[in-house]
Amino acid sequence: MDMRQLQYFVRVVESGSxxxxxxxxHMTQPSLSRQVALLEADVRQRLLTRTGRGVxxxxxxxxxxxxxxxxxEITNRAREELRELNASPSGRVVIxxxxxxALQLSAELVARFRERLPRAVLSISEGLSLHLREWLVAGRLDLALLFDPAPSPQLSYHTLLQEPLLLVAPPGTALPARVALSALPSYPVVLPSAPNSIRSLVEALLLPRGIxxxxxxxxxxxxxxxxxxxRGVGSTLLPESALxxxxxxxxxxxxxxxxxxxNKLVLATPRAGPNTRLLKETRALLLELDHRAMLRGAPR
Structure with a gap:
């Protein structure tokens, strides 16, 4: 079958005449009638019948x-996908x-995003991992990097980095090679305020042990x-890169x-929702970054 003839046939039916x-x-009626007649000859069926009000x-x-x-519809979809292959995707993506x-990654992320996706706009939203996870589920974010998020049937996680949690002490403090959990109460600490992924990790480790x-x-x-x-106020518990x-x-x-x-850093994406080329390219970019080096402030 000729694709143009199918298009003409559909347009005649939808127009009613x-x-x-x-x-x-933008063609003459005799030319259109001839194309539909050729289609009828091809399928060996009468496709249209004339009425007092049209066809x-x-x-x-x-x-x-x-x-x-x-x-x-399939042809149009294929045409659009092939067109996208030859053009940089446009649009807006929110991470x-x-x-x-954000402090350590944003400059490199924006630079690479602009180089790879010059027609698109990158928007970065900062917040605690708990809040970012909620925004991602609510559809306010397209992608997010999260520290130790709780499981969610709505989100997919890809681990980017894992770091040991350290006891960090004031200058001049003598520490053993490894600090036993039972010894932690002897070190007065300053901690991030809840809700915080580091605080949640510490409490999940110590509370069941009565520490x-x-x-x-x-x-x-x-x-x-x-x-x-x-300043010597106290010690703390942080991942290595935070130093x-x-x-x-x-x-x-x-x-x-x-x-x-x-402490685990993951790339979180919604399981449902759009999966455009722009989002695929952005996700690939995030996976390519050397997160360990960036979070430690090392040259990249």
Missing amino acids: FSAAAAAL MPTEAGQALLAHARQIL GLPPRV TLQVLAEVGAVQTVLALVE HLGSGVRLPHAPIGPPGVR
């Missing part, structure tokens, strides 16, 4: 109409990042936690355990 269809297709599809015409619409990840920390203060930002540790957010003062640190606990 040859004259209206010819006008919409109606016959039983054979109704059968062909359903197939013709499907064929034209959620925890504050300390209670001496919490001196709770603050929101990891940078503030490190500033307090540098690079301090002023540069060398702080004593040691892994905790056994059992140890690892």
Whole structure:
């Protein structure tokens, strides 16, 4: 069958007359009638019947109409996909990042995004992992990097990085090679305020064992936690990469355990929803980044 003839046939049925269809297709009515007649000859069926108010599809015409619409839809979809292969996708993608990840990754991420997807716009939303997870489920974000998110049937997780949690102490503190969990209460600590993924990790590890920390203060930002540790206010519990957010003062640190606990960074994406080329390209870009080096402030 000729694709143009199928298109003409569908337009005649939808318009209800040859004259209206010819006008919409910018062709003469005799030319349109001839094309439909050729289609009828090809399928050896009468497809249209004339009425006092125009034309109606016959039983054979109704059968062909359903197939013709499907064929034209598939053809248009294939044409669009092939067109996308030759053009950089456009649109807007919104990524959620925890504050300390945004601080270390944003410049490199934006630079690479602009290089790879020059016609698209990248929007970065910062927030705690708990809030980013809620925004992702609610559809406010397209993708997000999260620390230790709770399982969700609505989200898919891909682990990017795992780091051991360390006891970080003020300058001059003598620490063993590894700090036993039972010894942690002897180190007064400054911790991130709940809700916080690091705080949740610590509580999940210690509470079932009946271990209670001496919490001196709770603050929101990891940078503030490190500033307090540098001034000797107390120790803290942080992943290794967080040490690079301090002023540069060398702080004593040691892994905790056994059992140890690892802080996990994941790429979270909705299981349902659109999966455009723009989102695929952005996800691929996020997977390519050297997250370990970036979070530690190393050259890339």
